[in-house]
Amino acid sequence: MQLDSESNNDQLRQAWVQFSNAVSYSDYCQYWLELMCTRIDGVTLAALVLESGDAGFLPTAIWPEKSQPDDEFTALIEEGIDEATGLVHSMASGCYGVAFPIRLDDQLVGVVAVSLRLPQTALPAVMEQLQWGSAWIELLVRRQRGREQGEQYDRLSGAVDLLSAVLSEPRFQPSALRFVNELAAAFRCDRVSFGMTKRSQTKVIALSHSAQFGKKMNLIRRLSGVMDEAILQRGVINYNVIGAGDSQMVLREHAQFSQSGGNGNILTIPLHSGDDYFGAVTLERATGQPFDEQEQGRISSIVALSSEVLRNKEHQDSSWLQHLYRASRTQLGRLFGAAYLGRKLLLLGSAIIVLFFTFATGTYRVAADSKLEGEVRRAVVAPFQGYLDDALVKAGDRVSAGQVMSRLDDRDLTLEKLGYLSEQAKLQRQYEDAVAQRDRAEAQVLQAQMEQSRAQLELVDSKLQRTRLKAPFDGLVISGDLSQRLGGAVEQGEVLFEVAPLDSYRVVLWIDEHRMADIANGQHGRLVLNALPEESFAFTINRVTPVTEAKDGSNFFRVDAQLNDNSSRLRPGMEGVAKVEVDERHLIWIWTYPMIQWLKLKLWSWMP
Missing domain, CATH: 2.40.50.100 (RNA polymerase II/Efflux pump adaptor protein, barrel-sandwich hybrid domain)
Incomplete structure (x- = not known):
């Protein structure tokens, strides 16, 4: 191999000139790869693959241009990425395939692969040339990342400065005015407007350099239409009167606004939190001062950070009726919209419970301790x-x-x-x-x-x-x-x-004084004895006496009842629990009556 032979001095010089004058990122990579292929003899195919963020590793340059690598060459590149080390393979075409990794701070950022026809003894020199040349790509990647970090820092610093200015104002309206004024000054805009969505229509809240403006001005109505156009399309609209026909978005409102006295360059950024679009910001410049992609990214970052603060301030300044309306609307939207299955199931269960207690009834029964006695003693x-x-x-x-x-x-x-x-x-x-x-x-x-x-x-x-x-x-x-x-x-x-008969009994019930109002002669009930819990016996009340007895801190009235059922296993003196059937009432009343009665007595005792 002759790397600097007289025959290719002119090609090498021309390759160095192109590489030195490269301006764009893609040109730099392409001219670098051509320079490497010029310095190395016998190259038939070469490719440079670099990392592209979330997209992974993508081909950045290929030589000769517009060549199509075959499957064997593609497999060489993939193996170089997987192994992250220098590789040399013999290929089916009789060539040698060489892959060399490009690292940045111990991180793999790319792979350069070449296919060449050379003797095996020349392969170490080829590997040295690739190692030497990879330093230029490392420098390019480092500069690119430094530039991106600088841009990101500028965005964050601008966003933080504007956010601090917005936070310094205690109320929403002064904060919104400060927001548009600072944004207009930072990006040399003729006018910046900020609007929020109210009842499916955007309302302009603040204009830069304008503390007050009439709500029915044509300018305000047209600005509302411009903001609505961006919000409805869920995307940023960068309108340039010169290149308006190149956009894939609908620009009718922006074009009409520009023709009616507006500026030739309009940038409208919709504000959103997740899927909730709640407003927009419109920036205007004169014709000839378009918003480039870098500026658009910076403005979007600043607006995204400050808009949430403005929205929170607007919520805080709302009246309690607005807070109630907003909260109710949010909850209804969650209830009848998508997702929130647990909440829907909870509401459905609550509705079923309410309907059940509205119509469900049961037998209201009064329970009492009871004792079995012979009818005659x-x-x-x-x-x-x-x-x-x-x-x-x-x-x-x-x-x-x-x-x-x-x-x-x-x-x-x-x-x-x-x-x-x-x-x-x-x-x-x-x-x-x-x-x-x-x-x-x-x-x-x-x-x-x-x-x-x-x-x-x-x-x-x-x-x-x-x-x-x-x-x-x-x-x-x-x-x-x-x-x-x-x-x-x-x-x-x-x-x-003392002798009692075995074929005729009476039941003595001790009714709590809180339930005596529901007891009357002729009522029926059932008795379950402690000794015979598997059986119940019917009885009929035949006497309500004014005799009371104190038990466990409460007063109980004695009520006599005639036992209707009989059994050979019954014995005088047996005790159990009797339940007197009063009438049919709602189940919710039956279950809550003791608590309500207790609350009524407590309220009466506490009232002056």
Whole structure:
């Protein structure tokens, strides 16, 4: 290989001149690649691939120009990007393929690939030439990035300066006026206008160098149309009266505004937050002073940063009615628009619940603690003073009518009976003697004594019969256990047993005083006992008494009810919970009534 031979000095000199005079980024890359191919003999195809931001690696220059790399050469470039190191491959065409990475601060920014016909011994020199030449591309990339960072810094510094000026004003209207004035001064604009969308139409809020302006001026109406045109198309409109026909956007309002006395260059930037377009900014310059792409980018960055602050200030300065309207509109839009599925489901569920409680009714029932008692409760008492001889039953035993439950000691009564029998026999003999002697007076006296003795004897017989305490009817002994008192004395009238029937019961309910207003005779209900939770028994209220009892800090009224159902498993004294059915009412009333009643009482107690 002869890199600087006499035969290609002119081509090399011309390549250096083109490369030195390159102005644009693409020309620089293309002339650099031509220079490298001129310095290296035997090159048949060469390509320069550089990183292009989000687009990835893209071909920037190719030599010869308009050449089409084949699949093998493309694979060489891709392998060079993946490996990020120098590569040399033998290609099917008999050429050698060389790929060399271009780095910037240990970051891969590109790859240069060449296909050449040279001896293998010349390949190290080729690699050195590519390594030497890559420094020019590194310098280009570094300058390009420095320029982009400088532009970005200028944009940010301008945006921050304007933002600080807007934030320095406490109110919205002065902030908007300061915004357009600073924007007009920074970019040498004849006029800058700022508008916000109100009811689907843009309203001009501020004009640069104009503290006040009439709302019905033709200028203001036309500016509103210009802003609406950009907002409706959702894009920035850069109108130039000279090159207006090159734009792909509708420019009718901008053209009419320019012809009616406006300026020849109009830049309108719509303001938006996500998909919500809420206003626009229009900048005007005289003919011959167009807005270039760089200026448009800077202005867009500044406007995007400051517009949100202005929007927030406008919201803060609104009245409470406007805040309410805006919030309601936003929530309705979210509710009936797209997305926000959870909110829609929540509203639907709430509507279903409201409808349910509006029409759903149920049986209003009053719950109360209850106790089962026998309808009749008969007491078995001691007929006279005596001593217990035997106790045949006790509480909990079932008895039949006439069954002996207990016996009193009858020995004294038996002796007393024998005495009366002896005396009666004696009086009978005396009476017969008096009759035989025809002593009428004596016979009448003896007859009276005999009657008295007979009466006393009948009394003793009666007491003897009553020493056997018998059950008054079939039932259950609910109290009385004399097994520990055998031989003990009992007093006349002392209650020894209590018996209740097993086929007739009554229910005693203790109703909370807060619910007594809903209770009346004749109401029905159901009873569930603690001992029989799987069954319920119907009852009917037959007596509401004024008797109260204090339990757990509350007053309860006693209510008697007749048990309609019967069961062989029922026993007097069982306890449970009874519910009295009052009437049909709305479920929401039934569930909230205790709380509402409590609140009413508390409010009444707190009221002066």
